[in-house]
Amino acid sequence: MARSRPAPTLQAVCLWEDAPVPAPVPLPAHQLHYTIPSVDVFQFLYAQLNKHCLLFEHVLAWTNKSYSLPKSVVMALALRALQHTYGGSGQFLLEPILYKDKWKSMRGGEAVTLEGLGIEKSIEAHGFGWFQPKINWQTLRLNQAEQWFTQYEIRSGAGAGHGAQWDNDVSSSDDEGTSTIDGSQQRRRAWIDFLHGLNLNQFDYDVASMMKKNHRTSPELLGDDSMARLRQLSFCYEGLAQVFTVNSEAQPPHSIVGNKTQMKTAGALVNYLLDFDDGEAQPSWADLSYQLIYQKTCEVVERHLGEQWRRRWETEYKFLLQLTHWVLPHAERQSFLNPTKSNHSKGIMSRMSWFSSVYQEPASYKGKVAGWPPKTARTLQEIIWQGYNTTILKAESAPAPAPVPVPPIPSWDISELFLALREQGVYASNMDEDFVLGRAHCRKTITPVWEHGTPPRLWICEQIVDKSHEELEKVFEGMLSREG
Incomplete structure (x- = not known):
């Protein structure tokens, strides 16, 4: 299958659903007015299921074996919304991450701000094509730039399996900050x-x-x-x-x-x-x-x-x-x-x-270092070592040149590292x-x-x-x- 961008296909599905509904075919006289032919029900369900499966498979086809968080979130979104395709907005209430916009929740005795996709408003505007404005179809990511919380919550609930590195996320300190x-x-x-x-x-x-x-x-x-x-x-x-x-x-x-x-x-x-x-x-x-x-x-x-x-x-x-x-x-x-480039023959x-x-x-900085040999450049490690001695250890001066090898330095506090380097120019x-x-x-x-x-x-x-x-x-x- 050619890997040309099939995004318009997905958009066409949504546009088809937003299109004016054709005039209904008059029911036979012997049928009750509230009767819905089974074929219509099955066609409707088939379209809804295919829409979400197509979204999932489309993103999957354009993703490497290791999924990035933004793209796996879109796939998880498609699967979590799949079970509610025919249940109406009442069923969506069971998925606040999908349905709500922003709300407060108690976690560990503290109020935490959570953010969802706000599908409630999208359903009113787009019906069953609610996810059309939520996704950037060129990058296959959630469209809203501010929905970092949404991505984190969907990833956590869906078990996307990105490993411990994604526990190091910015949202862990956002509310605290x-x-x-x-x-x-x-x-x-x-x-x-x-x-x-x-x-x-x-x-x-x-x-x-x-x-x-x-x-x-x-x-x-x-x-x-x-x-x-x-x-x-x-x-x-x-x-x-x-x-x-x-x-x-x-x-x-x-x-x-x-x-x-x-x-x-x-x-x-x-x-x-x-x-x-x-x-x-x-x-x-x-x-x-x-x-x-x-x-x-x-x-x-x-x-x-x-x-x-x-x-x-x-x-x-x-x-x-x-x-x-x-x-x-x-x-x-x-x-x-x-x-x-490689060349196996060679x-x-x-x-x-x-x-x-x-x-x-710069030469002008070396003049600030007492006793440093003239016309001898300092390496970055020597500069850091000099800053550690004079700024952290409060030594009046550090030996010049630095000993070889340079003694190990403990882990730095960022503010102290900046201060030590400023003192060294x-x-x-x-x-x-x-x-x-x-x-x-x-x-x-x-x-x-x-x-x-x-x-x-x-x-x-x-x-x-x-x-x-x-x-x-x-x-x-x-x-x-x-x-x-």
């Missing part, structure tokens, strides 16, 4: 940091899942390729050097270095991986879960704190992503991790593509220029350059990884009580 962030800068900071952790962990999970997916097509991972192992990787040269194999030998990740590379800075790549409202056509991997969570987080922050805080959160998150990922996944419109295998991000410290505002693609020219050869050491670890990311919805709430409550 409404009542706790007002009037307290510290509590607001805790909420913002919690959202940073949710997004960073989901990004790592999706990168790991795409690594595993690419490995099935073109084997490249060395040893254990389980998600448990891949999720624990540190995204730097040291963390990935023993992960990949070429011809049964361990090899570092393949970093793009060619002159035709469009992305020259890590900031440009991060913008490409995250931005959703730039007016550009969406890439084929736009339905990855981390993008959905990022988009919803931006909307939640703006709704509660305003546009200025939303922009601040976006800037902070992109900065954190670069600080904690010195090797980033490279992506183009048609592929994530952008596999290279023994060339396809490899996942990565972006080696290297921090180039590293700001989120200059990340677009100073985090660049690491590569060096040697005659006619271009070789990758890697940042030495390991990225900073964040306390919040370690606290919430693999936590259930209830456990996340406890972590968040602990953060709020700590801030006071």
